Amino acid sequence: MGHSAAKFGFICSVSAPALGLLTKFTFPSFFLSISPNILPITLSIALVFAFIFFALSNSSNNPPGPLPVPIFGNWLQVGNDLNHRLLASLSQKYGSVFRLKLGYKNLVVVSDAELANQVLHAQGVEFGSRPRNVVFDIFTGNGQDMVFTIYGDHWRKMRRIMTLPFFTNKVVHNYSGMWEEEMDLVVCDLMNNPKVKSEGILISLCYVLPQNQRHKTTPIKGRIMAANGEKHKISCAMDHIIDAQLKGEISEENVIYIVENINVAAIETTLWSMEWAIAELVNHPTVQQKIREEISTVLKGKEVTESNLHELPYLQATVKETLRLHTPIPLLVPHMNLEEAKLGGYTIPKESKVVVNAWWLANNPAWWKNPEEFRPERFLQEESSTEAVAGGKVDFRFLPFGVGRRSCPGIVLALPILGLIISKLVTNFEMKPPNGMEKIDVSEKGGQFSLHIANHSTAAPALELRRCSLSLEGNERYYCCPLFVGGVSVFS
Numbered sequence: 001m002g003h004s005a006a007k008f009g010f011i012c013s014v015s016a017p018a019l020g021l022l023t024k025f026t027f028p029s030f031f032l033s034i035s036p037n038i039l040p041i042t043l044s045i046a047l048v049f050a051f052i053f054f055a056l057s058n059s060s061n062n063p064p065g066p067l068p069v070p071i072f073g074n075w076l077q078v079g080n081d082l083n084h085r086l087l088a089s090l091s092q093k094y095g096s097v098f099r100l101k102l103g104y105k106n107l108v109v110v111s112d113a114e115l116a117n118q119v120l121h122a123q124g125v126e127f128g129s130r131p132r133n134v135v136f137d138i139f140t141g142n143g144q145d146m147v148f149t150i151y152g153d154h155w156r157k158m159r160r161i162m163t164l165p166f167f168t169n170k171v172v173h174n175y176s177g178m179w180e181e182e183m184d185l186v187v188c189d190l191m192n193n194p195k196v197k198s199e200g201i202l203i204s205l206c207y208v209l210p211q212n213q214r215h216k217t218t219p220i221k222g223r224i225m226a227a228n229g230e231k232h233k234i235s236c237a238m239d240h241i242i243d244a245q246l247k248g249e250i251s252e253e254n255v256i257y258i259v260e261n262i263n264v265a266a267i268e269t270t271l272w273s274m275e276w277a278i279a280e281l282v283n284h285p286t287v288q289q290k291i292r293e294e295i296s297t298v299l300k301g302k303e304v305t306e307s308n309l310h311e312l313p314y315l316q317a318t319v320k321e322t323l324r325l326h327t328p329i330p331l332l333v334p335h336m337n338l339e340e341a342k343l344g345g346y347t348i349p350k351e352s353k354v355v356v357n358a359w360w361l362a363n364n365p366a367w368w369k370n371p372e373e374f375r376p377e378r379f380l381q382e383e384s385s386t387e388a389v390a391g392g393k394v395d396f397r398f399l400p401f402g403v404g405r406r407s408c409p410g411i412v413l414a415l416p417i418l419g420l421i422i423s424k425l426v427t428n429f430e431m432k433p434p435n436g437m438e439k440i441d442v443s444e445k446g447g448q449f450s451l452h453i454a455n456h457s458t459a460a461p462a463l464e465l466r467r468c469s470l471s472l473e474g475n476e477r478y479y480c481c482p483l484f485v486g487g488v489s490v491f492s
């Protein structure tokens with residue numbers, strides 16, 4: 001009873017000034033015309049009605065959660081930084097599905113594998129939309145993109161158009177030679193740069209469309225085009241998208257938002273993962289050594305290529321462990337139910353924002369042995385059947401790419417690219433922390449949409465393990481990204 005009274009007192013103290021201010025600014029003449037003695041009574045009555053209305057609107061079978069106050073909902077209690085760790089701690093108090101009121105909007109948080117299955121797979125249509133807000137509307141031209149658009153015909157068309165040029169095994173097969181060549185050029189550039197040995201390198205991303213550089217930096221592409229003739233030339237992914245525009249299937253705006261989606265969904269996520277992997281490898285030299293040993297034992301001097309990655313389980317386990325511990329999109333991209341739905345026995349009001357805490361699913365000590373440890377071995381031992389997949393046989397505790405209709409179609413590219421990058425770095429260099437440091441700082445930043453390293457560190461490749469066998473054209477320092485829509489630049 002005392003607890004309820006305290007809650008009511010909290011609600012009154014927060015809401016009274018808010019209602020007062022609202023009235024003052026909305027109806028200033030009304031505010032001036034009433035006597036100062038009547039004002040507190042009027043406000044109190046309004047407050048009681050507001051509270052009763054709010055309590056009634058929350059009393060249906062909604063998921064549990066902290067008691068919301070009118071206007072603000074739970075904002076004053078939980079704050080604005082609703083990152084994966086805060087939501088994980090709230091799930092321990094309120095359960096594996098709970099609701100927060102953010103103003104008048106509902107945020108439903110799912111922290112359990114079976115409920116994640118419901119949201120992403122079993123009820124994938126019901127929860128397959130994306131929430132809309134002013135920011136999304138501005139950045140996507142009111143949903144003209146694919147990643148943030150609502151579930152429906154436009155999303156289906158965009159996903160179909162993007163699949164052929166971006167998300168098939170054929171794309172991986174066609175481009176993997178170019179990826180490998182680009183990566184070898186990066187390695188050579190690092191080896192040829194004397195500063196790298198003494199001072200180390202800081203890897204960062206730059207958004208460029210290296211249209212003319214890409215021909216210089218990918219001789220293999222030139223060779224393939226020459227062999228096939230103009231008619232069968234390999235075109236870049238964007239050529240297919242522009243073709244779709246020329247055929248009238250999509251608009252010019254759609255093309256622009258596809259590029260924007262790729263920048264955010266593809267390049268940044270892969271880059272954050274690379275950075276986490278490099279940091280963890282620097283901090284775990286034995287993992288670097290085990291990868292080297294696996295490559296030399298299995299491949300017996302042959303180069304690691306996309307086609308032999310499947311022969312290297314320890315390397316793949318390292319990629320998985322990086323994505324588990326540092327899930328790059330820890331809450332997935334938010335989902336939304338267009339209509340009222342049921343989840344875990346609760347009613348989810350229509351148009352609720354629904355997030356699956358994928359980081360917590362993969363880091364909950366109830367389900368993982370010492371989850372805070374970076375230990376790729378777990379994926380060869382107690383978790384040997386756990387795969388990073390976006391469909392098929394899914395372990396719903398491990399969803400770095402989501403699963404189901406709105407899952408990441410880029411998984412076919414991201415996994416081999418990460419495997420190749422790690423193998424190229426580890427076989428060519430022994431990566432160490434900068435002088436005077438024992439470990440690289442792996443503190444996190446972000447959490448609502450993305451999880452990246454807080455302090456970008458310099459990794460010092462202490463020892464070149466091999467000699468560079470490629471020659472670079474002049475001072476060329478742009479590298480073609482596998483998708484031809486961005487570039488990874490290495491600055492020293």
Ligand code: HEM
Binds near residue numbers: 410411414
């Ligand atoms: C390590 C790298 C990556 C990670 C961790 C990642 C993760 C994710 C996640 C968690 C989602 C949302 C799933 C959901 O809402 O249920 C997603 C969506 C998406 N990703 Fe990725 N991704 C990566 C790389 C890529 C790449 C390389 C591409 C493209 C070339 C890509 C394209 C997309 C697209 C287009 C969507 C939206 C799908 C939709 O809404 O239908 N991603 N990704």
